[in-house]
Amino acid sequence: MESGYVTTPFGRRPMSLGMLASQQLAETIEPGMKRSKWKLFRAICEARPALGVTDRALTVLDALLTFYPDDEISEEKGLIVFPSNAQLSLRARGMTPATLRRHLAVLVEAGLILRKDSPNGKRYARRDRAGAIGEAFGFSVAPLLARAVEIESLAAQAVADRELLRVTRERLTVCRRDISKLIATALEEGISGDWEGISAMFRALLARIPRVATAEDLAPLLDEMGLLRAEIVNMLERRIKAKKMNANESQIEHHKQNSNPHSLYELEPSFEPKQGEKAAADNDPNAGPSDERRLKQQKPSGGTSSAGGAADPGAGPGLKSFPLGLVLQACPSILDYGPGGSIGNWRDLMSAAVVVRSMLGVSPSAYEEACSGMGPENAATVIACILERGGHINSPGGYLRDLTRRTERGEFAIGPMLMALVRANGPTAKHAS
Numbered sequence: 001m002e003s004g005y006v007t008t009p010f011g012r013r014p015m016s017l018g019m020l021a022s023q024q025l026a027e028t029i030e031p032g033m034k035r036s037k038w039k040l041f042r043a044i045c046e047a048r049p050a051l052g053v054t055d056r057a058l059t060v061l062d063a064l065l066t067f068y069p070d071d072e073i074s075e076e077k078g079l080i081v082f083p084s085n086a087q088l089s090l091r092a093r094g095m096t097p098a099t100l101r102r103h104l105a106v107l108v109e110a111g112l113i114l115r116k117d118s119p120n121g122k123r124y125a126r127r128d129r130a131g132a133i134g135e136a137f138g139f140s141v142a143p144l145l146a147r148a149v150e151i152e153s154l155a156a157q158a159v160a161d162r163e164l165l166r167v168t169r170e171r172l173t174v175c176r177r178d179i180s181k182l183i184a185t186a187l188e189e190g191i192s193g194d195w196e197g198i199s200a201m202f203r204a205l206l207a208r209i210p211r212v213a214t215a216e217d218l219a220p221l222l223d224e225m226g227l228l229r230a231e232i233v234n235m236l237e238r239r240i241k242a243k244k245m246n247a248n249e250s251q252i253e254h255h256k257q258n259s260n261p262h263s264l265y266e267l268e269p270s271f272e273p274k275q276g277e278k279a280a281a282d283n284d285p286n287a288g289p290s291d292e293r294r295l296k297q298q299k300p301s302g303g304t305s306s307a308g309g310a311a312d313p314g315a316g317p318g319l320k321s322f323p324l325g326l327v328l329q330a331c332p333s334i335l336d337y338g339p340g341g342s343i344g345n346w347r348d349l350m351s352a353a354v355v356v357r358s359m360l361g362v363s364p365s366a367y368e369e370a371c372s373g374m375g376p377e378n379a380a381t382v383i384a385c386i387l388e389r390g391g392h393i394n395s396p397g398g399y400l401r402d403l404t405r406r407t408e409r410g411e412f413a414i415g416p417m418l419m420a421l422v423r424a425n426g427p428t429a430k431h432a433s
Contacts, residue, residue, distance in 0.1 A: 034074040035148045037065050037141075044112070044144075047154035056099070057106040063091035064113065064139060073145050080116060082123035082138030104139075111147070114140040165215045172218055175225040176206070182232045191239050193411050197402070201228060220392045223424070230416035321377050322418060324349065330421035331384035346377050353380035356387050360396040366404075373404040378414060385417050388425075 044051065045058060053061075067081040067088075089095050095103075107113045118137035125136035144151070179202055186195055205225055210217055324346060328335065335343055337352040337359075357367045362383070370379040382403060386396050393399050406412035 029075060029146045033145060034072045035145060036071055037068055037073050040144055040148060041065055043151050043155035046158045047151055050154045051110055053106055053110045057103040060092050060103040061107055063088055066091050073141060079140050079142045080136035080138050082125055082136050111143050114143060116140050168215045168218045168222060172222050175229055179229050186236060193235055194406060224392060227417060227420050234413050234416055235411060322414060326418060327381050327384060330418045331388040332425060333387050334384040350376055350380045353383040356383050362397040362400055366397045366401050370400050370404045373407050381414060385421060388421055
């Protein structure tokens with residue numbers, strides 16, 4: 001196209017700023033730029049939703065490109081095609097003239113083609129004595145060449161989004177299958193637990209899956225199902241451990257000393273007493289009171305050690321309390337509600353939990369029940385987890401009461417919830433100051 005040349009539509013069709021912008025864009029084609037018309041057309045098909053064109057409009061564009069004489073679009077070979085409506089209709093699978101005009105207008109509006117109308121509105125070309133085209137009137141495919149990089153980028157993104165959606169759907173399907181079969185196994189084996197409640201939660205998650213979903217819609221559902229699956233696996237593993245302990249009495253004693261059956265992970269092995277250490281200290285005449293205090297600190301007393309190293313008196317019966325540093329790594333959002341915007345100890349965390357509890361709409365009675373059933377530190381930890389996943393929990397108060405009841409029945413462990421949040425936040429999560 002001639003630099004600075006502006007063409008207006010023939011007849012009653014109005015000129016628009018979009019047409020002017022498309023004409024200016026068509027003048028920005030880099031010298032020597034070429035593209036295969038069919039590869040470019042395939043990219044347009046991939047990026048169709050982002051470009052705002054219909055499948056019928058792409059049928060018309062396909063027909064137009066068949067009139068371009070070469071496989072590669074380039075300025076050297078001309079950028080104007082000038083088929084009549086009758087010819088174009090035949091190559092557009094017999095599309096009616098009215099429908100043809102409507103979809104041509106869609107292509108112009110989307111900035112994929114330009115009209116270059118003749119004085120009388122007809123499409124034709126003037127040729128010289130040698131038969132070469134001197135000037136042509138019809139449709140310019142210059143915008144396709146000018147926007148080739150953009151179109152290819154949109155197509156690549158569309159392909160990546162489609163692949164992400166496929167992978168997410170597959171993972172969700174596997175997770176649904178796992179949960180369904182694990183619940184069935186638990187019922188068949190007669191394992192104790194609130195399986196009716198868990199089945200109801202599972203059905204509620206299934207009901208939230210939209211009929212037409214994007215990867216962004218499915219990602220939070222996949223996270224919640226993953227947590228539910230981890231909790232079910234944790235309950236089944238407790239049963240397996242219980243059977244092993246019943247089979248070997250010596251294993252029972254070892255298990256009581258070195259692990260907590262209500263947790264999926266052993267996170268504080270440094271606070272466990274080594275075999276024979278206490279006996280050695282009792283028999284050592286040189287062992288002083290400080291040694292006795294150290295051994296008392298190392299010995300588990302109803303819960304694991306807190307972040308400061310002392311045994312945690314606030315952990316609920318049978319419920320493991322985790323280090324403060326791990327809690328803050330999993331739930332960095334709670335830091336903003338601590339005294340002065342930071343949390344340095346458990347007292348700061350519990351103060352922040354009171355503020356967050358009120359903000360989330362959790363009633364004082366629900367929080368008091370949680371503190372009584374889980375222990376103050378664990379209740380504050382659960383509030384921090386609810387805050388971190390607040391966008392995915394419809395009723396924080398009801399959710400906290402449900403976790404409290406499950407804790408009293410020995411069916412809830414904080415470990416899987418914390419580890420899932422640690423993985424979600426990655427290694428760059430904020431830590432305690």
